[in-house]
Amino acid sequence: MAEHELPTLYHAYLACLNERDLDRLGEHVHTDVEYNDAPLGLAGYRAMLEGDYAAIPDLRFDPVLLIAEPPHIASRLAFDCTPAGELFGLPVNGRRVRFFENVFYQFEAGKIRRVWSVIDKAGVKAQLLPARDSFL
Amino acid sequence: MAEHELPTLYHAYLACLNERDLDRLGEHVHTDVEYNDAPLGLAGYRAMLEGDYAAIPDLRFDPVLLIAEPPHIASRLAFDCTPAGELFGLPVNGRRVRFFENVFYQFEAGKIRRVWSVIDKAGVKAQLLPARDSFL
Numbered sequence: 001m002a003e004h005e006l007p008t009l010y011h012a013y014l015a016c017l018n019e020r021d022l023d024r025l026g027e028h029v030h031t032d033v034e035y036n037d038a039p040l041g042l043a044g045y046r047a048m049l050e051g052d053y054a055a056i057p058d059l060r061f062d063p064v065l066l067i068a069e070p071p072h073i074a075s076r077l078a079f080d081c082t083p084a085g086e087l088f089g090l091p092v093n094g095r096r097v098r099f100f101e102n103v104f105y106q107f108e109a110g111k112i113r114r115v116w117s118v119i120d121k122a123g124v125k126a127q128l129l130p131a132r133d134s135f136l
Numbered sequence: 137m138a139e140h141e142l143p144t145l146y147h148a149y150l151a152c153l154n155e156r157d158l159d160r161l162g163e164h165v166h167t168d169v170e171y172n173d174a175p176l177g178l179a180g181y182r183a184m185l186e187g188d189y190a191a192i193p194d195l196r197f198d199p200v201l202l203i204a205e206p207p208h209i210a211s212r213l214a215f216d217c218t219p220a221g222e223l224f225g226l227p228v229n230g231r232r233v234r235f236f237e238n239v240f241y242q243f244e245a246g247k248i249r250r251v252w253s254v255i256d257k258a259g260v261k262a263q264l265l266p267a268r269d270s271f272l
Contacts, residue, residue, distance in 0.1 A: 065208070065240055065252065067203050067204075067205045067208045067209075067210045067240065068203075068205055069203045069204055069205055072201070072203045073203075074203045074210030074238075074240065076240055076252055088258065100252070100254055101254065102210075102238035102239065102240065102252065102253070102254040103238065104201055104203065104210065104212055104238065116201065116212055116236070116238065117238070118236055118237065118238040118254040118255065118256045119254065119258075120254045121257070121258040122224065122255075122257040122258060
């Protein structure tokens, strides 16, 4: 696969997510996709995204840093959103939160085959606490 | 900078950290290093590492995935350790915890100039809870 192809594929995947066009998710994500070293599968991946959309009505995936070395992509995703109720078990209740996800993808035959993600859940929690606890 | 140089520089930086040879940290980290979009500086970076070593006597940095596209490196670091007391505000108290950090580095003149890190603190918390809460 050419060096330039992976970012193109990845941006098409993010566009699919931002358009919430999950009927086309299988064009970007492998049937046997794994997530953080555990099997998830395309159906499980779709269910995970549907849960994300339900929790965060204004969810958008915004890549602020992208590093490509085939067959891998690394992406730093910025989120700026107002989750409706709970997020990551935290009572956000419509407040605005901003957080990041640093995530790696391994592509296989043009589709995302493995994902290793870390989301800054502690950063979301810090935004919900009084200022004196904001270092947590 | 040649494509192959960055991983070599990065492995030398990790060796410095694992040898706890912080007098040589300035060979790998820029004087004006930034951390998660905030100024930190070499002295602040060293203090951060000294705090990590104090909290985690058996701390080791183990890169399990490395992606290089100059001037950036993306690394997934695995930690398998027994923090002595509190870690990330959590009472670990000598128990074994395993967690990941997904981190990006921007190099400048052969040194780390900017770092964007997300540590799976929620994953550490989950390991300290009863099994029924392990999905958090």
